[in-house]
Amino acid sequence: MTETRPFLSDNAAPVHPRVWEAMRAADSADNPYDGDALSARLDDAFTELFGRDCAAEWVATGTAANCLALATMCQPHGGVVCHEEAHIEVDEGGAPGFFLHGAKLMLCAGDGAKLTPEAIAALIDPIRPDVHQVQPHAIAITQASEYGRSYSAEELRALAAFASDRGLGLHMDGARFANSAAFLGNSAQQAARQAAGPVDSLAFGFIKNGGMSAEAVVLFDPGQADLVRYRCKRGGHLQCKGRYLAAQILAMLDDGLWFANARHANAAAQEIASGCEGRLLHPVEANELFVTMSADEREALRGQGFAFYDWGAQAARFVTSWDTREEDARALGQAIASL
Amino acid sequence: MTETRPFLSDNAAPVHPRVWEAMRAADSADNPYDGDALSARLDDAFTELFGRDCAAEWVATGTAANCLALATMCQPHGGVVCHEEAHIEVDEGGAPGFFLHGAKLMLCAGDGAKLTPEAIAALIDPIRPDVHQVQPHAIAITQASEYGRSYSAEELRALAAFASDRGLGLHMDGARFANSAAFLGNSAQQAARQAAGPVDSLAFGFIKNGGMSAEAVVLFDPGQADLVRYRCKRGGHLQCKGRYLAAQILAMLDDGLWFANARHANAAAQEIASGCEGRLLHPVEANELFVTMSADEREALRGQGFAFYDWGAQAARFVTSWDTREEDARALGQAIASL
Amino acid sequence: MTETRPFLSDNAAPVHPRVWEAMRAADSADNPYDGDALSARLDDAFTELFGRDCAAEWVATGTAANCLALATMCQPHGGVVCHEEAHIEVDEGGAPGFFLHGAKLMLCAGDGAKLTPEAIAALIDPIRPDVHQVQPHAIAITQASEYGRSYSAEELRALAAFASDRGLGLHMDGARFANSAAFLGNSAQQAARQAAGPVDSLAFGFIKNGGMSAEAVVLFDPGQADLVRYRCKRGGHLQCKGRYLAAQILAMLDDGLWFANARHANAAAQEIASGCEGRLLHPVEANELFVTMSADEREALRGQGFAFYDWGAQAARFVTSWDTREEDARALGQAIASL
Amino acid sequence: MTETRPFLSDNAAPVHPRVWEAMRAADSADNPYDGDALSARLDDAFTELFGRDCAAEWVATGTAANCLALATMCQPHGGVVCHEEAHIEVDEGGAPGFFLHGAKLMLCAGDGAKLTPEAIAALIDPIRPDVHQVQPHAIAITQASEYGRSYSAEELRALAAFASDRGLGLHMDGARFANSAAFLGNSAQQAARQAAGPVDSLAFGFIKNGGMSAEAVVLFDPGQADLVRYRCKRGGHLQCKGRYLAAQILAMLDDGLWFANARHANAAAQEIASGCEGRLLHPVEANELFVTMSADEREALRGQGFAFYDWGAQAARFVTSWDTREEDARALGQAIASL
Structure with missing residues (x-):
């Protein structure tokens, strides 16, 4: 029987050994909730x-x-501009409507699931500034995008300038932020700064990248921390043994583990991409590949033990992860090239 | 320096070794969210x-x-009857208002933070059945109560009969359900059934009792599962590596670990109680003690290395846990007796 | 100076004399809220x-x-399918998000701002039946539509069958319901039944048709009345002198005033339409006309005293009302024909 | 048969002739919603x-x-301090929970349904300033209170100073504001200023005092107007023929009609009070009387044609209105004195 070579998603990968170690090391009792010594270190760790x-x-x-x-950033009567295929619109079960008390997602088109100032302007400029129409309060972008595209530092500056000009907040969904950073930069610090650009807030994802159950809400205006903390508790998200979550994040930040893991995943994606000439629906700028492929071809690949999702009727999606084996990626690239 | 002997709370205790093992064993990738093999076993495990x-x-x-x-159980325009000192009213940051979209908590008095049909009737009978007043839709009780009291099987039957009679749902907050079960019954199964009685739903707590980050919502009307699952996702509570949470719960259920842990904590509480003659504000029916004690006496205990919270100006609260050392409990009981 | 001949909208027209009379007749004190004798007659009046x-x-x-x-019909975690240009999506300031606690509007395309089963199926069939995606709970249609189009009895039956088949509620926004009825039928009763078809609920508009401040929520499942009444109060919509609102509605229903007023407005619209050959963007099936017209032409019309809104850069919208003077409608039709 | 002499409530009284006139005068079409000439005058009218x-x-x-x-003033995760018998808590069907997205009403005791800084401090000072407990954001008082008591200018200054000191907003529910003003002051302007004191916002009631269907939200920080206007529309409260509501308010303000009406009602209340020696549960400081009275006595009064509500088992409530006939008030006072 062929061994499974998994490219379904990065969202169910194992937990990295260094994360496990850090969690075990957090086992001795400490103050509950986020009052423990580890949670107390997060502000400084991200500031640095x-x-x-x-x-x-x-x-x-x-x-x-x-x-x-x-x-x-967005009041209940306002709206958040996002891409029409953004995860918050398509795949979060209506969570923004819940947390924002009925605020509206305003859907914007854009190549590669990326937004541009021009596209946003085209969407919001026709909105009459009167009470009959929901007014935009914020913009949400995804780094990397739903199609594995990354915003460059220039693109982020342009979006931030536009947002500031219109009085809108700018949030970044960074479920795969590490992968964009690894695509854009050369060291953890420099890459992080480049990939975040001047956004107002970032949901920095660790779970897909070797963590277990901890993401970070990073607020570049620390004055907003209290609001988030009250809403976090109110949303049932303040775990009493929070030190195990803080430990995960600190382990990922320690010595750039988050960056190394993402580089690994990205390298595997590039390895696969090298076999996809003429087939790529989107440039590979993170750890996802969208590859034109007939049903027969997909069946052939699966017969070789590769696991992945169909992407519509004519394509397949492959996702690499921190634990993707190099030989699997190489084999997949070659298998696609040989189709 | 005196070693710390911790009786602050059970909410920050370490994770039980068998829970750690089960989590490690879940490390290999599986389907994301609650699509994994472990999550799939929960319905049966609780049904049994x-x-x-x-x-x-x-x-x-x-x-x-x-x-x-x-x-x-409760629509946005309805109300939930609970004790005026219930955790959902006092210590959850307004979460019920958020999740229930503005429904009202209707506060009821009651000895030992327990509710009775009589007390609830006294609260809700004067409510005019018209649209100007919020109507009750559900009752929430806490097992064990905020004062470490347990509802007997008879009390639960009476409450359930009352709820049914009035067309109200009956929910049990079981953050320390295991401790009540261990107080009421002699084997895991029999105790669980006795402590839950005929409620409609139970929040079965594991975190205070040796778990890390997993509680169970148990619905005795499985037809409600879909609603909970959609709302869970919408509340941002559907973790993608859910197998690590399922693993915790299964480990706790396995061979009655939850019950053994709670018995241990309860026994430690009784050990302490034996030194508190004439000082107990409430009978000890779980793992918490509320003990009359002057400021000087509390200082004296703290000088001996005991850690605990003040309970107002004239009392102290001690909480035992699955990992409380017997010698610490014995020492605390003796120290109080010697005050 | 040229007299103004108003075709801006029907939403600010005067109140009909018979409505005024009925309001004055309601002046003597009665029970407050909806406990008065007039409000008590509404159920029967609409049932008839x-x-x-x-x-x-x-x-x-x-x-x-x-x-x-x-x-x-729609829970907070569900969605309501409506046309992408529906009033509830475009012009109600996000009210559905508020009243439905964050439920989602699911936008559907459709000619003349009308929905069809096929278009709805194309929208909702690709929704995965899992918790990550918001599921549709209801459909909302508008009679007459935002472009003055009317659903025929057959179209309504098809939509109702589709809704029933999919387990969805079917609501009709009838801000201009009277105008559709007057287009579709020949007597008040028969027309009302035809225009409503088998929908589950109807917002029956009177304000644009001669009323002052009263619309009716008509529920064809009277078992839902309690929910609406509690939510109405909770939304601050239960006026204490409700008899003045009931009086308006009863006056409009009395002897088919609502129908006569709408026939008048529709006739005026047809009068105008007769001058618009080759210019109509949509068939005129109620009291609105969307007419292709250059900026110069619009200026010319305004110079003749006609007031109306631009509709984008290349068209104009004309709305007739219960009080539109026949001579104004005739003059407008001729003026357009002479452009 | 005895003629009915109504003292049930002021909430269903007829509309004042001058209000009717003003509404009729508003009949000619104007801009819809609040874009009409009458609505435009409100800011100035209240500023003056x-x-x-x-x-x-x-x-x-x-x-x-x-x-x-x-x-x-209050975010969804905050709380509003109000009296435990306040209308917003007891009689508005949970509306604050709806409009404030689940914010909490924090119930405070107080004589005559009035709040004092001391009572509020006693309620909120024990609240731990952490995310587990809902923090107060605002205070709501009622002028006149649920027991017909009025806050003096000094009391209002003390409350405002306290609110400001604690960073809380201060709102006044003025359903019977006019009656308090008429109790406290001698001319419309001076009385209005005295009765409102330095609150941040006022719900100025006109409906109970001769209006039909218009109250005013008065914001003493005009910078908040936009928020209210967007939320008003979003709540379905922006009527399209708003000129009829503006007309009512302007008519009431014109030449102090609101003040004269309230003086009339208050005088009638005092006339009744003069017959209630030893029976009054609360000083009469507006247009309501709470009078100790046995069931037999109440029956006797009703036999003489007086209509009123029981107030529990041992008392009755009488409310006067702008249209209470002097002879009815006198007769009632005498009838009570003769019991």
Whole structure:
């Protein structure tokens, strides 16, 4: 029987050994909730990473991280501009409607699931500034995007300038932030700063990248931390043994583990991409590949033990992870090239 | 220096070794969210324990567990009767208002933070059945109560009969359900059934009793499972590596670990209670003690290395846990007796 | 100076003399809220009109009427399918998000702002039946549509069959229901039944048709009346002198005033339409006309005293009302024909 | 048969002739919603009355007026301190929970349904300033109170100083504001300023005092007007023929009609009070009387044609209105004195 070579998703990968170690090391009792010594270190850890003041809170899901951050920018009667295929619109079960008390997602088109100032302007400029129409309060972008595209530092600056100009908040869904950073930069610090650009808040994902159950809400205006903390508790997200979540994040930040893991995943994606000439629906700028492929071809690959999702009727999606074996990636690239 | 002998709370105790083992054993990738093999076993595991059909979902906090269960019983324009000192009223940051979309908590008095049909009737009977007043939709009780009291099987039957009679749902906040069960029954199964009685839903707590980050929402009407599952996702509570939460719960259920841990904690509480003659504010029916004690006496105990919370100006609260050392409990009981 | 001949909208027209009379006649004190003798007559009045059991509540705006009805069909975690240009999506300031506690509007395309089973199926069939995606709970259609189109009895039957088949509620926004009825039928009763078809609920508009401040929420499942009544109060919509609202509605129903007024407005619209050959963007099936017209042409019309809104850069919208003077409509039709 | 002499409530009294006239005068079409010439005059009218900058919006119910104002002061995760018998707590069907998205009402005791800084401090000082407990964001008082008591200018200053000191907003529910003003002051302007004191917002009631369907939300920080206007629309409260509501309010303000009406009602209340020696449960400081009275005595009064509500088992409530006939009030006072 052929061994399974998994490229389904990064969201169910095992936990990295160094994360396990850090969790075990957190086992002795400490203050409950986020009053423990590890949680207390998060603000400084992210401030150092990003080189600007920030407050950071752990939370168990990206959905909660995104929504808690958006609640600092969008009132219940406002709207959040996002891509029409954004995860918050398509795959979070209506969570923004819940956390933002009925605020509206305003759907914007854009190549590669990325937004541009021009596309946003085209969406919001026709909105009459009167009470009959929901007004935009914030913009949410995804780094890397739903199609594995990364915003460059310039693109982020342009979006931030636009947002500031229109009085809108700018949030980044970074479920795969590490992968964009690894694509854009050369060292953990420099890459983190480049990939985040001047956004107001970031849902920094660790779970897909070797963590177990901790993402970080990073607020570049630390004055918003209290709002997030009250809403976090109110949302049932303040775990009493929070030190195990803080430990995960600190382990990922320690010595750039998050960056190394993402580089590994990205390298595997590039390895696969090298076999996909003429087939790629999107440039590979993180750890996802969208590859044109007939049903027969997909069947052939699966027959060789590769696991992955169909992407519509004519394509397949492959996702690499921190634990993807190099030989599997190489084999997959070659298998696709040989189709 | 005196070694710390901790009786602050059970909510920050370490994770039990068997729970750690089960989590490690879950490390190999499986389907994400609650699609994994471990999560799939929960319904059956609780059905067997309680001897009646139920659906069960993991969730990371008791706050979320309570609120998701209550959402099956109370519409946004309704109310939930609870004790005026109930955790959902006093210590959950307004979470019920969030999850129930503005429904009202209707506060009822009661000895030992317990409710009775008579007290509830006195509260709700004067409510005019018209649209100007919020109507009760559900009752929430806490087992063990905020004062470490346990509802007997008879008391639960009476409450359930009352609830049914008035067309109200009946939910049990079981953050320390295991401790009540261990107080009321002699074997895991029999105790679980006795302590839950005929409630409609139970937030079964594991975190205070040796778990890390998993409680169970147990629905005795499995038809409500879908509602809870959609609301769980919408609340940002559906973790993608859910197998690590399912593993915790299964480990706790396996061979009655939950019951053994609670018995241990309860025994330690009784050991302490034996030194508290004439000082107990409430009978000790779980793992908490509320003990009359002057400020000087508390200082004296702290000087001996005992850690605990003040309970107002004239008393102290001691909480035992699954990992309380017998010698610490004995020493504390003797120290109090010697005051 | 040229006299103004108003075709801006029907939403600010005067109140009909018979409505004024009925309000004055309601002046003597009665029970407050909806406990008065006039409010008590609404259920029967609508039951007679529609020939099937219904419950009816007055409310001061169509926005509230729509949202209260939708709350009987759509839970907070669900969605309401509507046309992408529907009033509830575009022009109600996010009210559905508020009243439905964050439920999602699911936007469907469709000619003339009308929905078809096929278009709805194309929208909702790809939704995965899992918790990550918001599931549709209801459909909302508008009679007459945002482009003055009317659903025929057959179209309504098809939509109702589809809705029933999929387990969805079917609501009708009838801000201009009277105009559709007058287009479709020949007598008040028969027209009302035809225009409503087998929908589950109807926001029956009177304000644009000669009323002052009263619309009716008509529930064809009277069992839903309690929910609407509690939510109405909770939304601050239960006026204490409700008899003045009930009086308006009863006056409009009395002797088919609603129908006569709408026939008048529709006739005026047809009069105008007769001058618009080759210019109509949509068939005129109610009291609105969307007419291709250059900027110069619009200026010319305005110079003749006609008031109306631009509709984008290349068209104009004309709305007739119960008080449109026949000579104004005739003059407008001729003026357009002469452009 | 004895003629009915009504003292049930002021909430269902007829509409004052001058209000009717003003509504009729508003009949010619104008811009819809609040874009008409009458609505445009409200800000100035209230600014002149109160002698400080304010923004004012009409809305059809006191419930909506209170909730919209409170939404400017209290976030969804916060709380509003109010009296435990306040209308917003007891009789508005949970509307604050709806409009404030689940914020909590924090119930305070107080003589005559009035709040004092001391009572509020006693309620909120024990609240731990952490995320587990809902923090107060605002205070809501009622002028006149649920027992017909009025806050003096000094009491209001003390409350405002306290609110400011604690960073809380201060809202006044003025369903019977006019009656308090008429009790406290001698001319419309001076009385209005005295009765409102330095609150941040006021729900100024007109409906109980001769209006039909218009209350005013008065914001003493005009910067909050936009929030209220967006939320008003979102709540379905922006009527399209708003000019009829503005007309009511302007008619009431014109030449102090609101004040004259309230003086009349208050005088009638005092006339009755003069017959209630030894029976009054509360000083009569507006237009309500709470009078100790046995069941037999009440029956006797009813036999003489007086209509009123029981107030528990041992008392009766009498409410006077702008249209109470002097002879009825005199007769009632004498009848009570003769019991």
